Ligand code: CU1
């Protein structure tokens with residue numbers, strides 16, 4: 001199942017608090033600091049070469065899966081720093097990343113990652129999270145920086161390093177070309193804890209890299225005939241089928257080749273068609289009849305091709321064609337048609353989402369218990385079947401939740 005990563009500026013308050021809570025939970029159980037260590041200890045596997053993008057794709061995906069094990073509804077948000085480019089952007093509010101560091105020592109004093117909360121003590125280069133917005137460099141990259149990068153081919157060029165004159169896509173996005181630009185410039189602009197190799201200490205690290213990951217996906221779509229380079233002849237760990245560290249040493253073979261298709265890894269970005277709402281909702285006064293018990297839904301084969309679109313219709317006894325189904329002048333589609341009801345009953349969308357979230361939490365809890373039993377080797381055959389069916393139900397509920405959440409925005413009038 002494909003999950004959609006959203007622009008952080010489009011997150012609801014609930015989505016922000018879910019993300020923050022899951023990050024804090026990973027910090028509390030020690031997992032978060034392993035990401036900081038892996039990033040510090042494998043700098044040359046991950047940077048200044050072609051594997052910059054695939055290495056961080058794997059790093060982020062593992063992080064996202066760990067967050068989802070805490071709360072299945074979380075996906076990684078990305079920060080489009082060409083738009084949200086000010087120290088007062090909502091990104092830096094106290095309900096999300098928290099703000100700039102104080103002038104004296106750069107310590108972040110507010111929000112969930114302030115040292116004073118007791119929840120965010122840095123194990124290395126700490127103990128307090130530090131930021132110094134716009135001190136080392138005054139501005140973030142611009143929309144034309146991104147446009148130019150996306151137009152750049154090929155993927156990379158010999159000698160596959162960090163030379164300021166190397167004009168491939170990877171070196172441009174990483175930011176060494178006439179640098180610091182793009183990715184590097186963002187680290188420098190945030191400053192403080194984002195500068196050293198321990199930069200994942202600042203959770204905004206993941207939002208920055210998620211945007212570079214999106215740019216790579218965008219670039220791949222724009223240049224379908226361009227491929228990852230090099231196949232060979234690059235630094236160790238950076239060739240197409242080289243096993244990347246630290247995962248290789250831990251028995252897991254991850255290569256740049258295995259990172260090329262982000263959909264195969266289980267996610268997409270909110271700007272992709274696959275993540276956009278898949279129905280039209282016509283704002284029609286006749287919708288008030290939608291709770292008529294005689295209402296029926298049927299498939300229109302013409303629309304069926306486009307998507308799972310249903311036409312609501314109802315039997316009208318006053319109609320000359322009484323007894324025959326009359327299509328109503330609107331179409332919609334959503335799992336179980338929950339959205340249709342949500343339009344006429346105030347708060348129904350929120351309560352439908354809340355109900356699904358409750359069910360998802362229950363399923364996740366039961367799945368985790370059964371998985372623990374499986375890990376101990378004490379899972380009965382009946383429980384094994386129960387686990388399989390719980391997982392299937394969980395996927396279906398999650399798909400319904402995500403579709404409903406996507407369709408939550410008002411649609412255009414017919
Ligand atoms: Cu990195």
Ligand code: CU1
Pocket residue numbers: 183187199209
């Ligand atoms: Cu980075």
